[in-house]
Amino acid sequence: MAALVVRLSCLGKRWVLACIDGGSRHGRGAAIGLTSRRKRGQSSVAQQPLIAVQKSRKGEREWAAVVGLEIHAQISSNSKLFSGSQVHFAAPPNSLVSFFDASLPGTLPVLNRRCVEAAVMTGLALNCRINKKSLFDRKHYFYADLPAGYQITQQRLPIAVNGCLAYSVSVGKKPSQVSTRTVRIKQIQLEQDSGKSLHDEPRSQTLIDLNRAGVGLLEVVLEPDMSCGEEAASAVRELQLILQALGTSQANMAEGQLRVDANISVHHPGEPLGVRTEVKNLNSARFLAKAIDFEIKRQIHELENGRKILNETRSFDDKLGCTMPMRDKEGKQDYRFMPEPNLPPLLLYDTASLPPGADPQQVINIDWIRERLPELPGKTREKLIQQYGMLPEHSFTLLNEVGLLEFFQNVIKETRAEPKKVTSWVLNIFLGFLKQQNLAVNESPVTPSALAELLNLLDRKAISSSAARQVFEELWRSKGKTPSQIVSEKKLELMQDQEALERVCHTVMEGHPQVVMDMKRGNPRAINKLIGLVRKATLSRADPTVIKEILERKLSS
Amino acid sequence: MLGRTLREVSTALKQGHITPTELCQKCLSLIKKTKFLNAYITVSEEVALKQAEESEKRYKKGHSLGDLDGIPVAVKDNFSTSSIETTCASNMLKGYVPPYNATVVQKLLDKGAVLMGKTNLDEFAMGSGSTDGVFGPVKNPWSYSKQYREKRKQKAHGENEDSNWLITGGSSGGSAAAVAAFTCFAALGSDTGGSTRNPAAHCGVVGFKPSYGLVSRHGLIPLVNSMDVPGILTRCVDDAAIVLGMLAGHDPKDSTTIQDPVKPFTLPTFADVNKLCIGIPKEYLAPELSSEVRSFWSKAANLFESEGAKVIEVSLPHTSYSIVCYHVLCTSEVASNMARFDGLEYGHRCDINVSTEAMYAATRREGFNDVVRGRILSGNFFLLKENYENYFIKAQKVRRLIANDFVNVFNSGVDVLLTPTTLSEAVPYLEFIKEDNRTRSAQDDIFTQAVNMAGLPAVSVPVALSNQGLPIGLQFIGRAFCDQQLLKIAKWFEKQVQFPVIQLQELMDDCSSDFEIEKLSSVSLKQ
Incomplete structure (x- = not known):
């Protein structure tokens, strides 16, 4: 085990160098030769490459990178997804924990209406189809900040599917060259957040804060329609703006209200997709772009040197600027999904399907929400x-x-x-x-x-x-x-007194006969010199266009 | 007084023939005298006396809270009770004191009921004998009844009488024994595959499993969420109806409860037996069914027929798949539900602190018995990605077929199904433990389990004593949410069969030397 650790850390250091090198050569984004691709299986010809395609060192063949994102947005709500505990950032540890959040035996989940509405709003804003029936599932894994031993999520039938998100990236050298792209949205699912683990290394203790446990999350799954860090970062930025406009999430990445996992693979255009890695817990748009570009470069380097890409989970070290395998995620996880038996199917209605005489407190009308969507x-x-x-x-x-x-x-x-x-x-x-x-x-x-x-x-x-x-x-x-x-x-107001200004112009012209001569000979620059001299004489309080007018009039007369 | 039904004692309280405190003290002293039954894990004496005192004040002011005010009740130890230890008969939860009451417990207390204590069970309600809890097995009060003892004397085996005590059935054996031994007037059990009806049948009491969704599960420590229902154990059908009336209805804390309001009700005397159609499922005529139970079953059918009811044979064709289907669904949910017991937030925690994983493993090994660990293991196996389709999904499909069997039968005009509750009367403990828990559960739940898959109401009513002098129960299964109709029929039937009262006076006399029980001079055990 020790040997493995050593090898990995060596690898990490090597990549730091690579990354710095890349950064200095290519400037922002540290991107390497990429061809963008739109959709799975579609040719990459249609897309203008973000940055000129770089031939690999060994010669001929180009690489294409494929990037998909899983984004977790914390729902902005007063209480948690399945309990009445308050949601509040930076509250004293374990001060916002209900019996359910601590998974006391016998407690049951009760779905928060506000979270469902937030999911519907987000789904509509992202052009999704809202499923009128969606289901909750349990995803099992043992972790100290997951008190129940499972997370309630929507694996089988999520609340919203098949949407799309349009975003823009700058292309070419000038920032004014903006190109609009689209990424498909596979699904939006409601799920619980976990608590937080704080590892106290010196005392080899782990401290658990359950304030966050059970807070509602929207997991937004973006299809692998992106091809570089900048595209991913732009898409995330646009999503962030939409969530903030809707008020469904504060989407502040620094506070962890928006967290991004990226799936990355590379392949030769026209060939099947490569093995992908997942980079977890990216908490700023800049790091997201950096991590993705680093990972693309790393994968290409590995492949070109005859090595294989492992289907693994990696983390991004923002100080070293590189990704590394996550040790606690080693080994294949089987989440043993199972339907959540304590929550009946989540049923939504539209105006046409609304049962007559339904209690408005008990039902959610999609049309009603659609009509009240704020401006995006x-x-x-x-x-x-x-x-x-x-x-x-x-x-x-x-x-x-x-x-x-x-x-x-x-x-x-x-x-x-x-x-x-x-x-x-x-x-x-x-x-x-x-x-x-x-x-x-x-x-x-x-x-x-x-x-x-x-x-x-x-x-x-x-x-x-x-x-x-x-x-x-x-x-x-x-x-x-x-x-x-x-x-x-500061006496900065412009001279409004036309006569006084004319007098100043006159004085300046008399004082600089040579310049006046130049002008008369047809040197166009000479007038600028005179204007400058007049401005100086007026302590910059005269309007240059007015000065120019006066000078020209005087010279031509 | 203690041998009376809830309704009778409630009338006595209202009329002032006895005060809640007197009643509570009588029950407490009987609980002490019957301690050897091991029916209670925790006796909440102080709380009970305080509640009785409160109740007494209310009666004095004429502000009684209704039929349950001042009535001693017991609750199975898998319902959360605020500030009273709740163990599930497991090392895992020894010393765990919940900070909240289960909804059903709160409802009982809100109606003035006096909580005597928490009753024994199989660990986490996994079992059919009430023999597999960490606090030891529950003994069936009928082992010490005059009726049973006299029969045994006739046979004169010369065996050691006391080593031949009988099991209560399970897993709510503690609650059944508590009601049967007159230590309370009603008890809560839980019923996932028959855990309320099975011990009710073995202990000669009424065991009622309401429709799934009629009574809140909030606070019931789950076995199988999609099948668990709080059960009611009483001495007669009327009493079960009273308790159901107090418990039924929507609970905002349990999203699977019905939305429609449920009003308390009293059972009218049933007069329309001749309009009834009783179904006899032919698949329930199992080869293992004892001839005695079988004969009582057909006598019961004849009784209905003779009173003008239509009795027809019906088919529930998927019954035989129920056991294996239940095994997959139950263990899968168990694996999931038990994941929370990791020693971090509450309950047992081992001393090992090498790593979090090592702590989990040791905690769970020490905390759970073999039965629980075995079910967790198989459940996780069924939920593995590669097995999910072949086991869990298939079991869910079979469950739907089983539920549809009932729907079809009820749609064909059948009002209620009449079946045995158990294969035979209660067996001696030494006999019972010859088979392992899994085999026993599979055998013993055969008539009761399918009902849980379909979410239907069912009630076990004691019918008669076997040749050995032990109770035999029969089960009525009703349409979903037609719980009142079901109880109405059960009440009529109960009246016809006149099941004998357990004769425990002898137990008190006999056991007084063995168990240092003082004479019960003031307590009348006979009606």
Whole structure:
């Protein structure tokens, strides 16, 4: 056993090197030569490769990678899936545990209506067929944080099947080149979360916290329609936005409300799929992309060196940037699935099949839920593009940053400035400042109202663009001041006095006869020099376009 | 007073002939005197006296909670009882004190019943003898009855009398013995394959298994969730109906209970026997059936016929597959249900702490007896991916066929089925343990098991004494959720057969020397 451990850790170290190497050569994503593929068995020709296909070292043949995902989203609900215990992140250990959650003998599951509704909403939003009858099963395995010795899930007949999710990835070098892809959704199933094990290595103890045990999860199974880490990460990001828009999950990966397992295999296009590995418990979109790309590269390397890929479960080490076999998942698990006898089949209705006189508290009407679905991110983006003439990639950026859309909309509400101007300021300057200081939107020192006021000043030409930037920087630094205050304190308002400006222009022209001569000789750049000199003389408080007008008029007269 | 039925003693309480505390004390003293029966695992004396006192206050104020107020009851030790140890007769749960009451226990307490204690059983209710629990076997009170002893004396075998005591049947043997020995007026059992009806038949009491879904299972430590039903053991059919009325109905904590509200009811006297159609399933005429039971069975059929009922032979063609089908389904659910006993959250935990896995293994080895471990092993085998289709799925299909057999028979116009409950009367312990638990369970559940597969109501009614002076019971099986109709017919039948009361006075006298029992001067055991 010891020998095995040593061998594995050596392997791990070697791959770290490989990964760093790959990263430096290919930049973001560390992707290797991949051809994307759409669906099982379909040729890869139709798809534009994300990154140019890399020939393998031994020569001719290309590799295609196939990636499928299993995503666990914690349902946002007041109580657990089958018990009345509260759901709350970071509560004191074992403070939210009912008798059922601790699996006391004789306790029985009682299905939480809110969780069922969340599953139906999510299913509808992901274009699934909602099964009017679904079943619960027990999945058995012994683990300290699984008190009953089984998890209640929906293995045979899940609540929703056959959906699809559209997402976008940037292609080519420019970020503006966005391509829309689709991944099929095999199924959505309701299941229980497990508790948490905390391993206290020095004391060789395991501590169990059952607060999470029994919290409702939506397991969303994405078909292997993706071909690289970036695609997978983009699909997950889109799902995250949908769940958040629906309110069915907070889907915060850092808090474990969204957890992703990836199934990865590689093969030569046109040949049968390769043996797949599963990388478990990926808890950020970045690590997901990294882990998948590492794993693809590892598999290709193994195969090219005449080794075989084992059907195994691996974990991603985010510090080392590589995947490693999970020791406690070694050996084949037989989950011994069995119908859950304590829960009758889950029956859902639509308006047509609703039994007459049914108690609305006792039945769930799919149509009723469908009619009340909130706006989904795809629709929101479409509206942004139509309403504000925004570029598609800008609509993506607005939605991808938490709170940015709301910020944008609040600015729009309070400003007379052109939407395009607002978009540009929010996405370039505002977001740039946030990124630079690694802040979230809600941590920004600049409020939407302040930015709106600034843009209003700009819009009525009270200040120049460059002065506006200065004001913004000042706003960022000194919280509490209004843009107008800053403008007047720093004397940044544009010169409104046309005559005074003409006098300044006149003085500058007289002071620089050589430049005026150049201009008259037809050097187009000379006027810029004059404009610059006038601006300098006005301490940048004059509008360059007005200066240009005056200068041109004076020169031609 | 103790020999009376629940209804009679309830009337006595209402009329003030006896107070709840007096009644409770009489039962407690009888429990002590019959300790050798091993019917109780835990006697909750303090709790019982306190409850009796509360009840007494209510009676004094004229605020009685109804027919159950002040009535001593016992509960099988696989129902959760708040702050009272609940062991399932297993090392695994020795010392386990649940923090909550099973719904049925809570309902009894809410109606003012006085809980005398927790009754003995086979470990985790796996057995048909009440012989395989960690606290030892339950002895059938009829072993010490005048009726049985006199018959034995005639035979004069010269054997050691006391080593020849009889089993109660099981697995709810403790509850059956508790009711039969007058230590309480009603007891809860559980019934998965006959565990309430079988000991009821052997102990000469009424054993009722309600329709699946009529009575909540919340708090009943499961054997087979899809077949388990809380059972009711009483001295007469009327009493079972009273208790059922208190327990039946939807429970928000058990999603498999019926939604429709159930009202308490009293059984009317049945007058329309001539409109009845009684079915006699021909497959139940098993070769192992004792000639005596068989003869009582046909006498019962004749009785109905002579009163004008239509008695017809019917067929339940898939009966013979029931045992093996039950074996697969039962062990599979057992394997699953027992997975929670890992020593972490509650119950027994071994001293080994090399690894979590080693701790699990040792805990479970020490905690479960051979029978439980054997069922877990076979259940896990049936659930393996490679076996699931061939065993579990097939067994489920057979279960459906068995259930359909009943549906077909009832659709053909049969109101109720009349069958034996057991193959023979109770056998001596030494005889019983010659076969292993599995063989015994397979044999003994033959007439009762199919009912659980179909979720139907069934009741075992004591009919008469055998040549040996031991009780014999017959079973009525009704349509799903027609529990009241079933009990109505059973009540009529009970009235016709006039089953004799157990004569235990002699037991008290005989055993007083052996078991240091003081004279029962104030307790009348005869009606």
